[in-house]
Amino acid sequence: MSRFERKILFAIGLAVFLALGGSIFLAQGALRDVYAVGVNERFGAELVHGVEARRGQLIALRVGSDQVADAVLWAVEAQLARSRSDTALDSLLTELLDRYEGVQSIRLIDDADEVLANVVRPPDPVGGALRTTIRDRETGRGAGKLRIAVEVSVPERYFERLQEAGEVADVYSRLQQQGASVSDVYAWVFGVLAFLVILVAFLIGAIVSRRVTRRVTDLADASRKVGAGDLTVALPTGARDEITELTKAFNQMVRDLRDSRTRIEYLQRIGAWQDFARRLAHEIKNPLTPIQLAAQEMSETYAGEDEDYQKKLLQARAIIEEEVATLRRLVGEFSAFAKLPRADLSPSDLCELIESIRISIPAVLEDVGHGAAAPVEVQLTCATEPIRVRMDPMMLKRGVDNILRNAIQAVYEAHPTGGGRVLVRAYQSQGSGFVEIRDNGPGIDEKNWERVFDPYYTTKAEGTGLGLAIVKKVVLEHGGEVRLDRAPEGGARFSIELPLMES
Ligand SMILES: Nc1ncnc2c1ncn2[C@@H]1O[C@H](COP(=O)(O)OP(=O)(O)O)[C@@H](O)[C@H]1O
Ligand SMILES: [Mg+2]
Structure with a gap:
């Protein structure tokens, strides 16, 4: 006890x-x-x-x-x-x-038990019960013996x-x-x-x-x-009393702790990956120029007569230069990822973000669609009211841009002849501001919904897998969350949630 x-x-x-x-x-x-x-x-x-x-x-x-x-x-x-x-x-x-009220009857009886005389009082109609005693006397006087029986009564009450x-x-x-x-x-x-x-x-x-x-x-x-x-514990909340209040508060606290721990863990992980990217970029970048120069040198200084060989040399030089260019691009992305600054938050409006993205759409389409007149329709909408959040407009734009590029790429590949659609919209709901980017591409398998945010996870031949990792880092640094699920039109839906500013 x-x-x-x-x-x-x-x-x-x-x-x-x-x-x-x-x-x-x-x-x-x-x-x-x-x-x-x-x-x-x-x-x-x-x-x-x-x-x-x-x-x-x-x-x-x-x-x-x-x-x-x-x-x-x-x-x-x-x-x-x-x-x-x-x-x-x-x-x-x-x-x-x-003469005698109490007497009920008098009887005279002779020797031979013969009744000589007998008088009986008529019953009293209102008298009630009586208790009667019989007084029996004998007398020897006169001729022969006689018995006298006198019945005397007293009211029963x-x-x-x-x-x-x-x-x-x-x-x-x-x-x-x-x-x-x-x-x-x-x-x-x-x-x-x-x-x-x-x-x-x-x-x-x-x-x-x-x-x-x-x-x-x-x-x-x-x-x-x-x-x-x-941080997986959660207590049942049944009855309606103070202890339930306490239990609810406790559960909420554990949830918050869990969220912030995931956040911290992810940011730590990203930090480690950034270190790795920095070293990788450094190690790869340094030998690129000598490799390129050597290939040039070899093809230019060949003085022999063998035409075939001359041709092979030129081919090799072209391949090397192309691969070096790809490597340079990757190195560029790695070091950009490595140098990613921390988000610097200030009061801002999500609709302004949408507008700045609208301006950059043609360039993005050009870039992702590889110059083709990309038959992708991008639609941007925002609420009429400003959506006030604390954000780093440059960084957040970069994040939304990464998601948008993936979406355009996905719908472009799924609908190369037209019909690809991407929707970007900002709105507010229940104390949060949202930016939603969804498309009608192939979507993402549910089992990969967590992994796509990991650095270096990519399904593309020339991908780095850094785009969504950057998105998640930026959003977490905004105190927000990014979620992935299936869009109503069948493709992927990314949703960035940021806490609204107190008005
Ligand atoms: N809108 C989308 N539709 C389908 N798959 C997507 C979409 N966005 C991202 N993905 C998947 O997530 C992976 C990781 O994306 P990301 O981190 O940007 O790296 P990368 O674009 O370099 O591959 C992509 O390779 C792709 O498989
Ligand atoms: Mg990408």
Whole structure:
């Protein structure tokens, strides 16, 4: 785990711990307060008293019903002692039923289990449920034994109320006993929840910080690689955040470094080739004059009679002079390349360059077309607005000239009887000025697009391969770039890009 990740996780842990710790503490306190107010001894005692009172009421009811039963018994016994007539008994029982509200029925049963009399209170339509007790008495007075069954009832709701009150008191006393442990349970649940929250927060924090640190370490690794000279590194830019900004800036920096390294390498290479060209020109140039003089001397001082030999001598002298002339031309080009000055930049307009090229076109056509009335059409265009760049007009003209000569040569060979076209145009686009030279010649094979800019690369019998090398050197010294691809009309397209001046 990196130091950054540890710091992030520590911060998350601290924040969560403080927040949750504080709330646990507060919640526990609040719970205790609630208990202290709602669950206390006095409330409990009052509830118990209420239950006791209800119970007393019920006992009183039961005692009452016993007394009623006894009273009924006595009245019936007294009547039996007086007379056993059925009608008298019935009317007594009916009267008793009227007198004692709680009595539901009275029955007289004799020895042989025969019911002698039975009165039943008609059901009360709004009375609700009743709990009934039967008081069974025997009496020995009078003739034979008799049983009296008095059914006495108490409304069921009294019992229900007692039960409810008992339950409430029960719950209350349980709450009172558990007061301390309940708040502990809440604290536990809260603690477990807090632990889970911390765990989740840590996981999320770990994932986020791991992603951030991985990208930062990737950047650090890439920077080390760049430091070690590897300029091919490029980091992926996915998310939209500050690190992506940094990564983009880093990639741009590596690209710029790569560009300027290629530039420097090419210029160094050109410098070496210039040294080589200087030595070569020097070594070749010196013996040329003696060779030419010797050939002249030989042909002029021959005094023999052999005509054939005389002729051969003249032929040899012509060949030697021709080759020496070619060599002189090459030497001239080599030393011109060797002496190529550095570009001296000053503010200028690309359209002026186009105009100066326009003036030199007839001479170039004459030169490249070897005097023939070259059937090559050269078209030059420029924007109406000036295209302001910093340039060395002489050097850049020389560069464009080299490209133009190649193009004219190529289309002249491809269309010797006419139809060859070369287009030169200057324009500006996206902060850069461009000069584009394209033709309808045979074009260049894509695999040679890099090599044509190398010094001494040529496909021509009398070529030096220096033209495009000079172009590239000049353009690089302008802080620009020269590119090659295929023209829409099928030939080669060279494109010089120069940075526009800030207006
Ligand atoms: N417009 C063009 N069309 C076809 N080939 C071209 C064109 N321009 C340059 N080349 C190729 O690039 C080579 C290098 O050109 P350059 O450096 O000017 O040297 P040289 O003209 O002396 O051969 C040429 O020999 C030719 O093969
Ligand atoms: Mg050339």
